Amino acid sequence: MTLSGRNRFNDNGDITHPADGLEIYTGGTISINNLIATGNSSIGAWIDNCASNGVACTKTANLTLTGLNDFSKNNDWGLKFNTGGNASITSVTADNNNIDGINGTAVGSITLTCASANNNHGGYGIRLASPTITLIHVIATGNSVGDINTNGTTPTLVSTCPLP
Secondary structure (H helix, E strand, O other): OEEOOOEEOOOOEOOOOEOOOEEEEOOOOEEEEOEEOOOOOOOOEEEEOOOEOOOOEOOOOOEEEEOOEEOOOOOOOOEEEEEOOOEEEEEEEOOOOOOOOEEEEEOOEEEEEEEEOOOOOOOEEEEEEOOEEEEEEEEOOOOOOEEEEOOOOOOEEEOOOOOO
């Protein structure tokens, strides 16, 4: 599944009828460019290509987010993902959500590049689960539960953002 160009999924649902900005469920590779999902009454974007059987992922496809991506001011998570392969997430802002800013699980590796996850209320700035996690110029401050949680995996940290 590919979303190219500019993709906006903003201000969906209300307190009586909660709605996510974007939900994707597929067993295949996901490639998204310039995804904006802000101000939604539930999750900003929920992306899943794991195809879980209830115990484990049944697919091994990768997830890639490129361009400029914003998952801020959602009533639940900003960005939530689950992939049976690798996840490469680039240029993300996930600030001021009511749970985690970025919450992701990958059977393979997770690389998060040039990301901001600040002032998320009721959760972490970034919460990731993967055997291999690389955080490149990631800023997470002022989150109510904690700033970064990698579920016991020691991440590789790089302080300089390679993007313009």
